[in-house]
Amino acid sequence: MLRSDVEYYLREDLGYNDISCTLVPDREVRAVIFTKEDCTLAGLDIAMEFFNYLGILAETEYKQGDTVKKGSRIFSLRGSSVSILRSERVVLNFLGHLCGIATLTRSCVDTVRKFSDTKVACTRKTTPGLREYEKKAVIAGGGDPHRFNLSDAVMIKDNHVKMMGIESAIESARKKASFTQKIEVEVESTDDALLAAGFGADIIMLDNMAPATVIKTMEALRKASVPEHIIIEVSGGIGPGNLEEYAKTGVDVISMGSIIHQARWVDISLEFTS
Template sequence: MLIKEIEQFIDEDIGYNDISCKMVPDKPHEATVFTNQECTLAGIDVAKSFFDYFGIDAATSFIDGDKAHPDDVIFTIFGGAVSLLRAERLVLNFLGHMSGIATQTRKCVDTVRCYSDKTDIACTRKTTPGIRKFEKMAVIAGGGDPHRYNLSDTVMIKDNHIKIMGFENAVDIAVELASFTQKIEVEVESVNDAIKAAQKGVDIIMLDNMKPAEIIRTIEILKNKNLKNNVIIEISGGINPENLEDYAKTGADIISMSSLIHMSRWIDISMEISTIT
C-alpha cells in the first residue's frame, strides 16, 4: 500500500480531534487479531502496511488465500496503546471486507470446479469507488480473476458503443486504435452478433444476459463454424452464487460476476489487547 493511501485512510478515520485514543496512557501492549468465522483470508499485506506505519510489530503465519477458522489468531501484535487503537478499525475494516470478498469468490470457484477445470471466475468494474484495487486483490486471494482494472486495460465494446457507432464500425475503429498489447472484447446479446464478432477476429466475446441454454447453443454454433478456437467466451449478467451451477455447465471460458463484490458479506474479525508490559 502506498504511503499516500495509508495517510488518506488514516485521515478519514482519525479526524482532527482524536480524544478517545489520546486519552489513554501510551504504554506498550500486546494484542491479537483473530477471526470469529471460517473464511478465506485477504488483506494480510494491507494490514501489515498499517501496522508498519504506526510502528507496531506484527507477526503472522497467514498469507492471502489461506483458510482460517473461528478463533484463529491472524496477527500477534505489539506496540504503543495509542497506535494500537488508531490502527484497529482500519485493519479490521480491510481484513473484514477483503476476506468477505475472498470467501465469496472461493465458494464460487469451488462450485465451478465441480463441473469444469477450464472455466475461470472473474469480477467486474462494479467496485467501491476508491478501493477497487483492494477488492480485486481480494478476488485474486479467493482464486478468481481480477478482469480489467480500468478502461485502458482492454478495449471493451458494450451495447451503448454499438448504439452510438454501429457494430462493425465500433469493432473496426477499435482494431485501428488499439495497441498490440490490448485485447478487444465485444458484448453481444444474440447468436448472430456472436458470429459476427468472431468473424471480425475479436479476442473476447461476452455473452451478456443470456440464459444457460442459449449460451450452450451459441458456443456449439461457433464451434460448428470453426469460430471458437481463437476467441475467449465470457458470460455475464445476472449470475450469482444461487444460479452459478447452471452457468458452470455451459462450457464458457470465463464467468464474470459483479456479485463477487457487491453480494459479499464482511467477515467478523476482532482485535483484543491482552497484556501490559
C-alpha cells in the first residue's frame, strides 16, 4: 500500500477535528487485536502499513492464510494511545472484510477438494478501490485471483459475440493481443463451446450453465478431441449452496463472484491491556 493510500484512508476516518482519540492521555500503552470467531487470516500486511505509519510496534505470530480459532490474538501492539485509537477502526475494517473473504474462499476450496483439484477463482466483481486487497484475500484463502484487470487477458463476452460473432472476435483478439495474453471466450451453449475451441480460444468459460449442461458440454468437448491445453471454466450463479454440483463436473476452474461480494465480515476487536 502506498503512503498516500494509508493517508487517504486515515484522513477519511479521522476527519478534520478528531476529539474522540485525543480525549485519552497520550502515553505508551499495550493493546491486542483478537478474533471473536474462527477464521482464515488476510490483510495482515495492510494492518502493518498503518501501524508502521503511525509508529506503532506490532507483532504477530501468524501469516496470511493461517486459520485461527476464536479468541486468537492476531496482533500485540505497543505505542502511543492516541495513535492506536486512530488506527483502530481502519485496521479492523480491513481485517474484518478481508478475513471474511479469505474464510469464505477457504470454505469453498475445501468443498471442491472433496471431489476434484478444480481451481476456485474470484472475478472482477470487486469493491471499487479495493480490488487488489480483495483478490489478495482470495489468494490467502487458497483461491485463484483470476484477472486483476482487463489487461491481464482478453475476455470475449456475450456482447462481443453478438456484435462480431465468435470467429471474428477471436481473430481480432489474436491480431491485437500480446503473445503473453490468453484469449478467453464466454459461451452459453455446447455448440458455442465447440466453436470457440475450434477457432483457437485458450480458455472457454461456460456461462450460467446448469451442472447437467456443463457435464454434457464437457463430454462433447472430449468427443471432439479438444486440445488439452484449453482451459474450461464455469461461472455464473455459483455459490456455496450449489458448489458441490459444479465441483463434480470436471471443469478446470470454477469462478465465483460470490466469494467476494457475499463474504461476511469477521468479528475482530482491539482492546487496551495496559
